[in-house]
Amino acid sequence: MMDVTELHDEENLLVQMQDRWENYGSLDGIADTHDSFSLEGVPRFELSEKINNLLNHALTTDENLLLRQTLGMGCKQRSIKNLAQQMGISQKAVQKQLVDIVEKLRHHDDSIQLWKYLNQ
Secondary structure, three states: OOOHHHHHHHHHHHHHHHHHHHOHHHOOOOOOOOOOOOOOOOOHHHHHHHHHHHHHHHOOHHHHHHHHHHHOOOOOOOOHHHHHHHHOOOHHHHHHHHHHHHHHHHOOHHHHHHHHHHOO
16 A cells, blocks of 8 residues: 555655746746746747757656656647556656656756746
8 A cells, every 4th residue: 555645745746846947047046037937039939949959858768758748748648647557667656757857857957048048
């Protein structure tokens, strides 16, 4: 039987990571003066290309595929439960991989370049 507290802690960590990513510009002493939800003036195809380059450069093929399937980027979105069954691992293990992927992206040099591009 799975420890509910442990899963709850893992979910809290995932939510914290998502919050940190959403507030990326205001973390680590970087002043956030840009509305992060406004992409006015940014060509959609150029932004998509930059995001694809980041994911392809920063992540392994397996990490890239897992993130894209979880978010439905260029493919049908799949649940963590479905991905865990396909991979033959627990849902908790898939959630841990996703947290690690977000952390890896957050600290990658290309993420900083993307943030600068969006806030120019």
